[in-house]
Amino acid sequence: MGNSIATAGYTFVVEESKEVSGEDLGLLQEKLLQLNWGVQHPASGPMRLKVWVDGDEVVKVDPDIGYVLRLLEKLVEYRTWINAIVNVERACFIDNFGTMTGYSIAAEKIAGVKVPKKADYIRTILCEGGRIVSHLIGLGSFVGVLGVHTPMQWALIAREKFLDAFEVYSGQRIATASIVPGGVRYEPTGKFIEKMVTAVDFLENEFIPRYGEVFIDNPTLKVRSVGVGKVSKERAIELGLAGPALRASGVSSDIRKDYPYAAYGELDFKVITKEEGDAYARYLVIWEELIESAKIIRQAIEGLPEGDYRTKFPVKVPAGEAYVNVEWARGCFGFHLISNGGTGPYRLKMRAPSFANLWAIPEMMKNVKLADVPVIFASLYMCHGDIDR
Amino acid sequence: MEAWLKALFFPGFVFLLIVFLMIFYFERKVLADAHLRTGPFYVGKWGLLQTTADIFKLFQKEFIIQRRANKLLYSLIPFVAFIMVVMLIAFIPFSEGSWVVSTSFDLLIILALVTGMPPVFFYAGWVSRSKYSFIGGLRVVNQMISGEIPLWLSALAAAVFFGTLNFMEIVKESSILSFLILLPAFLIFITATLIVTDRPPFDIPEAEQEIVYGFLTEFGGFNYAILALSKLVELFALYSVAVILFLGGFKGPVLPGILWFFIKLSFLYIFTFVVRASTPRIRMDQLLRFCWKVLTPLALLNLAFVILVKMFIS
Numbered sequence: 001m002g003n004s005i006a007t008a009g010y011t012f013v014v015e016e017s018k019e020v021s022g023e024d025l026g027l028l029q030e031k032l033l034q035l036n037w038g039v040q041h042p043a044s045g046p047m048r049l050k051v052w053v054d055g056d057e058v059v060k061v062d063p064d065i066g067y068v069l070r071l072l073e074k075l076v077e078y079r080t081w082i083n084a085i086v087n088v089e090r091a092c093f094i095d096n097f098g099t100m101t102g103y104s105i106a107a108e109k110i111a112g113v114k115v116p117k118k119a120d121y122i123r124t125i126l127c128e129g130g131r132i133v134s135h136l137i138g139l140g141s142f143v144g145v146l147g148v149h150t151p152m153q154w155a156l157i158a159r160e161k162f163l164d165a166f167e168v169y170s171g172q173r174i175a176t177a178s179i180v181p182g183g184v185r186y187e188p189t190g191k192f193i194e195k196m197v198t199a200v201d202f203l204e205n206e207f208i209p210r211y212g213e214v215f216i217d218n219p220t221l222k223v224r225s226v227g228v229g230k231v232s233k234e235r236a237i238e239l240g241l242a243g244p245a246l247r248a249s250g251v252s253s254d255i256r257k258d259y260p261y262a263a264y265g266e267l268d269f270k271v272i273t274k275e276e277g278d279a280y281a282r283y284l285v286i287w288e289e290l291i292e293s294a295k296i297i298r299q300a301i302e303g304l305p306e307g308d309y310r311t312k313f314p315v316k317v318p319a320g321e322a323y324v325n326v327e328w329a330r331g332c333f334g335f336h337l338i339s340n341g342g343t344g345p346y347r348l349k350m351r352a353p354s355f356a357n358l359w360a361i362p363e364m365m366k367n368v369k370l371a372d373v374p375v376i377f378a379s380l381y382m383c384h385g386d387i388d389r
Numbered sequence: 390m391e392a393w394l395k396a397l398f399f400p401g402f403v404f405l406l407i408v409f410l411m412i413f414y415f416e417r418k419v420l421a422d423a424h425l426r427t428g429p430f431y432v433g434k435w436g437l438l439q440t441t442a443d444i445f446k447l448f449q450k451e452f453i454i455q456r457r458a459n460k461l462l463y464s465l466i467p468f469v470a471f472i473m474v475v476m477l478i479a480f481i482p483f484s485e486g487s488w489v490v491s492t493s494f495d496l497l498i499i500l501a502l503v504t505g506m507p508p509v510f511f512y513a514g515w516v517s518r519s520k521y522s523f524i525g526g527l528r529v530v531n532q533m534i535s536g537e538i539p540l541w542l543s544a545l546a547a548a549v550f551f552g553t554l555n556f557m558e559i560v561k562e563s564s565i566l567s568f569l570i571l572l573p574a575f576l577i578f579i580t581a582t583l584i585v586t587d588r589p590p591f592d593i594p595e596a597e598q599e600i601v602y603g604f605l606t607e608f609g610g611f612n613y614a615i616l617a618l619s620k621l622v623e624l625f626a627l628y629s630v631a632v633i634l635f636l637g638g639f640k641g642p643v644l645p646g647i648l649w650f651f652i653k654l655s656f657l658y659i660f661t662f663v664v665r666a667s668t669p670r671i672r673m674d675q676l677l678r679f680c681w682k683v684l685t686p687l688a689l690l691n692l693a694f695v696i697l698v699k700m701f702i703s
Binding site for chain 2: 033035041042043053056143144145146147148149150153154157214215218220221223224369370371372373374
């Protein structure tokens with residue numbers, strides 16, 4: 001990647017290596033200033049955006065990634081079929097259930113294993129729990145880049161209840177490693193269900209009214225985000241946007257509805273779409289999906305069948321390959337898994353939604369103000385672990 | 390009391406230091422309450438000494454000067470800023486007898502000193518020779534100049550109404566009637582104060598997510614503490630002016646004057662903190678539009694209104 005400004009057809013010349021010194025500052029009006037928005041920056045996370053600004057206007061943005069590359073796809077090749085999930089779930093620690101589910105379904109497809117119905121339901125409950133946890137942080141960090149830290153604090157309180165439920169279920173709060181090929185790892189006890197219901201109750205009765213009153217339809221928030229980073233429906237498809245960012249542009253794409261997996265086919269929920277395609281629409285999509293996910297969890301808990309929660313998964317899986325998409329919190333997550341008949345995966349390719357969203361940034365951040373950079377960045381709802389893998 | 394004792398202890402330096410530590414503590418507690426957290430808790434009773442501990446931590450930090458920075462100016466600017474804002478406090482009467490200096494031009498001097506702040510903060514950004522600091526410095530100048538005109542106009546409205554610039558006389562003449570007539574001027578003054586002192590939602594020069602910490606980015610330790618404190622003092626001084634001009638200063642029944650002064654002041658502060666906890670930051674171009682197309686015309690209209698009222702009253 002590097003500095004692609006020379007190859008991108010721009011006519012101006014940027015002296016990247018030149019430092020700003022006091023003598024030059026008087027001439028800055030005629031010059032472009034390169035800001036390193038990232039790596040060591042309060043809002044960027046472990047990645048860098050090279051931002052060229054002309055005064056307050058952003059001229060060009062170039063993302064520079066790779067600071068949290070962990071070679072997860074390669075590490076999977078050294079694992080067995082079951083314990084590869086600990087690498088898969090680390091694609092992004094915020095919602096790890098979606099990735100584990102996708103990998104497990106792909107492995108089951110190759111091995112020809114049929115998962116018990118109860119496992120499907122538990123997977124659905126966990127996936128939606130992970131989605132809620134992720135969306136809560138997404139909401140908090142979107143308003144957080146505008147200098148208000150209240151939503152994040154409120155979201156973290158609601159998130160704690162869900163983490164409590166995960167802890168009861170698997171013993172871990174974040175990296176649970178609880179969904180494996182062949183089902184789920186642990187028996188869903190009554191206490192887990194009880195904790196999950198408590199968490200959903202808290203979300204629906206306390207968090208959603210409190211948050212909705214202050215930070216949805218907030219006039220200042222609208223002033224900042226309506227019309228910012230607009231993407232049309234056609235352009236969103238061309239750019240390959242994923243998840244809430246795609247649905248906010250009016251594309252009704254949701255793997256849970258289009259190609260149902262786990263227990264989603266038997267549950268009643270709707271796909272949230274918005275027509276505007278701007279930062280505020282993306283924020284509202286996350287908000288409404290949060291409400292929808294709580295309903296899915298309630299339905300899945302009501303319809304939880306009796307029976308086994310796990311079947312035997314073979315140590316050696318016959319040669320073959322499978323491609324599985326799951327609707328992860330941040331969008332459509334694809335797993336291309338290949339087996340050569342060994343005790344572990346031969347090759348795993350993860351198609352990450354955040355990586356797809358990242359490449360919309362240079363186009364969306366053209367001719368915006370410097371203050372819009374963090375807003376657009378947060379509204380695309382990316383996870384850095386997922387970008388680098 | 391001797392004037393120099395006043396300047397040193399009450400209502401001077403020591404008193405103000407304690408007041409600022411308490412305001413800082415108060416801000417953290419109110420914000421924590423809005424966040425549904427506890428806030429400072431362990432250091433001292435109810436965490437009262439937490440802010441003191443924080444300040445001492447800053448004092449013992451290493452004194453770092455950037456290699457590229459202009460060493461003399463870089464070390465000097467925080468003190469210049471601090472001295473400029475501390476001078477503001479000398480003119481504020483906290484109660485009947487507690488003021489350091491009283492002249493016939495109190496209001497004028499305070500506004501003039503506040504107007505002198507943007508160059509200081511711009512230099513703070515400029516001498517750091519860092520991109521973020523420089524942009525922060527430019528933003529400070531941009532924002533303060535657009536905020537100061539409504540500030541001046543609304544303060545002038547009060548001065549026209551009372552017919553004097555001396556704070557003691559203004560407090561003596563204030564009444565419920567003056568509060569009602571000057572209510573629009575009060576609202577404009579508070580908004581302009583938030584703009585001039587970079588408080589949220591107008592904290593554009595320090596927008597953390599855009600330009601790290603604006604002109605404060607390269608300052609650390611003692612220098613940072615002094616600069617940050619001078620911004621707090623500026624806000625305190627302008628709020629005190631608001632209390633004196635529009636809310637009747639230290640006047641009030643039963644309780645002593647100084648308590649009334651701080652009760653009125655704390656209401657303004659709670660307003661600031663609640664705004665900080667709930668209002669996202671706005672953009673520079675939006676702020677400029679707001680200042681020049683809404684706030685300044687309103688302040689002018691308000692001035693005309695007050696002059697009209699004054700004509701009929703006198």
